[in-house]
Amino acid sequence: MEKLKMETKDLIRENIEKLAEMFPDVITETRDEKGNLIKAVDFELLKQELSGRVVEGDGERYQLTWPGKKEAMLLTNLPTNRTLRPAKEESMDWEKTGNIYIEGDNLEALIILQESYLNKIKLIYIDPPYNTGKDFIYKDNFKQSREEYLTGSGQVDGDGNRLFQNTESNGRFHSDWLSMIYPRLKLARNLLREDGVIFISIDDNEVHNLRKICDEVFGERNIVGQITVQSNPRGSQASKYMADVHEYLLIYSKNINSFTIIGHIKDKNILSEYSYTYKDGRKFRLLGLRQRGGAWRREHRPNMYFPIYVNPQTGKVSLEKNNEFTVEVLPKRPSGEESRWTWSKKKVLENRELLVGRKVNREGLEDFWDVFRIDFLEDEDGKMKTSKVKTMWIDKEINYQNGRTEIKELFDGLDIFDFPKPTYLVKKILSTLEDSGLILDFFAGSATTAHAVMQLNAEDGGNRKYIMVQLPEPCPKDSEAYRTGLKNISEIGKERIRRAAKKIKEETGTDIDYGFRVFKVDSSNMKDVYYRPDELLQQNLFRMIDNIKEDRTAEDLLIQVMLEWGLELSLPMEKKNIFNKEVHFVAGNSLAACFDEGVSEELVREIAREKPLRAVFRDSSFAGDAARINVEELFKMLSPTTEIKVI
Ligand SMILES: C[S@@+](CC[C@H](N)C(=O)[O-])C[C@H]1O[C@@H](n2cnc3c(N)ncnc32)[C@H](O)[C@@H]1O
Incomplete structure (x- = not known):
């Protein structure tokens, strides 16, 4: 049973754990006042994670560092076009x-x-x-x-x-x-x-x-x-x-x-050990019930040292000695040292039919009785068990x-x-x-x-x-x-x-x-003016020139839009001709895109009737602010949940 801690939660530790999930790299080791190793936050690295430029600083801490590490870190957080x-x-x-x-x-x-x-x-x-x-x-x-x-x-x-x-x-x-x-x-x-x-x-x-x-x-x-x-x-x-x-x-x-x-599927040598067949037809092998690896001594798990009684005729086992179960078996090594079972008394009681008593003869030793457990090759659904x-x-x-x-x-x-x-x-x-x-x-x-x-x-x-x-x-x-x-x-x-x-x-x-x-x-589909409109002296000029590179196709644009909207590249894409314009649909109505010039009101109506989750148009395809507002109004009326964007 879990013991009550009788103290308030260690909020600092919890916060560090939360940060560790988001930024495992900022978690480091330090010593507390008693000299014990504890987890701590490397605030310099955290600052670096949250900054778009190299943050200077050079404290002593446990970490692998090299010239250029911060620049390398920066690369992961920089946006790209x-x-x-x-x-x-x-x-x-x-x-x-x-x-x-x-x-x-x-x-x-x-x-x-x-x-x-x-x-x-x-x-x-x-x-x-x-x-x-x-x-x-x-x-x-x-x-x-x-x-x-x-x-x-x-x-x-x-x-x-x-x-x-x-x-x-x-x-x-x-x-x-x-x-x-x-x-x-x-x-x-x-x-x-x-x-x-x-x-x-x-x-x-x-x-x-x-x-x-x-x-x-x-x-x-x-x-x-x-x-x-x-x-x-x-x-x-x-x-x-x-x-x-x-x-x-x-x-x-x-x-x-x-x-x-x-x-992994067990290898051939292990497979050959499954030489017995159970009454339901499944193959099995016998594994010793006594603990073999570490912590094998009686004192490691005293509760797991107890006698099991075997019926010498049938090999069946019981925890009680009587006329049928006459042979007492204790978990002892062949050398006589006291060991322990791998199962508790409760587990033995509940799974007796999976245990078998056998007389064992080993060279140089007197014959002795031991208890084995049945290990099936397949589980009850017929699925092959695997090895670590x-x-x-x-x-x-x-x-x-x-x-x-x-x-x-x-x-x-x-x-x-x-x-x-x-x-x-x-x-x-x-x-x-x-x-x-x-x-x-x-x-x-x-x-x-x-x-x-x-x-x-x-x-x-x-x-x-x-x-x-x-x-x-x-x-x-x-x-x-x-x-x-x-x-x-x-x-x-x-x-x-x-x-x-x-x-x-x-x-x-x-x-x-x-x-x-x-x-x-490849480079972005958009011309540099798209990313730096402020460098142009007159905003109007921006509207007048096309911001899409001449050699880019509607499909190029569609993929860039999908990436920005977080849609997977393998989604089905369909091209439809509506009122003589090319309209792209991604995964049914996940996205509707039209990059043609001169988008008419009737085309917008038609697209909105499909109720796409997202819709995108080319900014320059609208005659002016009034046309743009009109599109928004149409969507509000016909498909209010659609997210609309322009490029
Ligand atoms: C060791 S080989 C991989 C071989 C591969 N496992 C196979 O079975 O063919 C490493 C590959 O990574 C590629 N590579 C190296 N730097 C790369 C980068 N910055 N971006 C993409 N690929 C890169 C190399 O061209 C090279 O073909």
Whole structure:
């Protein structure tokens, strides 16, 4: 029974807990007056979280810090006028699919997705650059170090942005990597559902820093585990001193109290232990009732030391000795030391039919009686029970060579991508959760995650959907990928999805979602005057010039509006022709949009009759203030709950 505390609530502690939920990174450790470690708030970090500029200050506290951390933090809170533009011609099954492929820098993509995917993602898997000295390139977007960067050897991405390699000779080797990963993790956390989780592949180069930074971003209490993955059983001869055989997966939940992890299907060795068949046909094995692991002594749980009586003919058990139950069994080790049962007397009484007494013979020991419990392979609904996910993954399919082989098989024997992960690894990650929900990978590379999502959905009938984000990082001119016409890594990713979809469809014949909608990170659809009208001398002038860039389509505008209104990119979109104008409807009546010029009163009436939740028009399509007010009046009359906006 819980004891009354007989004191008032510790409000400070409660407040700190509330802050920790919102900003896990501002929670740190300090000592109270008695020298005990307690949680405290790092007010400098909190100030930084609430400010749009770098806040100076340098107190002594427990945290991982590096030059550029505050600038990196700032990046996550800055608004952007970048947007996503649809690329229908590169998409597959645009109308029906729930999958998304985003081409562009993931920092920008994550910022753009904040409204539409806030608290929506079930699982994030990322395999970021490990910072090996060769693999990490980044965009020149940290102002402070621009000059330093400019001395580096620049490459250029599809948009003409300069990309730089992070080599060990760079004095800010670890700092640059941390400044790259930190804002991305912070933004990614916002997208996770309360019961969501992130799996991050990493190796010894940065695992120590990543763990610290994840403790900060996700909160130390939200760590689920750190798995050692045997990716190279033969050992890498390229390693400096010792042959690396493994890498890691770091796993953090958004909120450990809401998160549940499903165990993995038991491995073959364990399955073979289920050799008995119960009267209802279920397979079972026998497990000793005596406590085996820690806290096994009688004095650890004195109540769990009691005799159980066995009927030597039937093996049935009882807590009472009588003519039928004659053999007394006590929880003792073969050595004679007093131990304890794993079940209480009450549990034994209630579940007697699940216990069995057996005579055991062990080499070198006299025969003795022991009590076992029945452990079924399946639960009563016939669902296979699972084992807890292990902290070491050694399956042979996880070998990194398998990733290469899979790609080669898809691309007619060509080696078009260095170090893709095996789909088996990603499937194993995905199967720790239920079989639906949104999966995000914002370092998509060759799109192994998309491949694994499709493959697993085809195998287990699941309904997972994915969002991939990948920079159009150029492929070297002498690479096999470039020679086959795949000029950058996004091209590789999209082509892989198309080929994997075809293969899975052919091999399994299943009718799952093989499509994907492609979007590209680009500059806003609006001209600069849209964001800085005050820079124009006369307000009237603003009205007269068009504020939308000439090369942008109605669909471009629709997507930017959807993102601002927090609508998901996979929603069904329909285009209707009403009074000779193009009207777009998103998810039925969630949004109605008309970006044509010269919107008439009868058209507005028609749209309002559909009672959309939101409606948007082009500001310049109204003749003047009177026309604008008229539209509002019409909506007030016909659909008063519609939220109306103009661009
Ligand atoms: C280690 S690879 C991921 C490989 C992937 N797991 C696979 O199986 O193919 C990391 C990828 O992240 C991409 N990347 C690096 N920085 C990026 C950024 N800022 N935005 C988007 N992608 C980025 C790189 O181009 C590279 O393809």
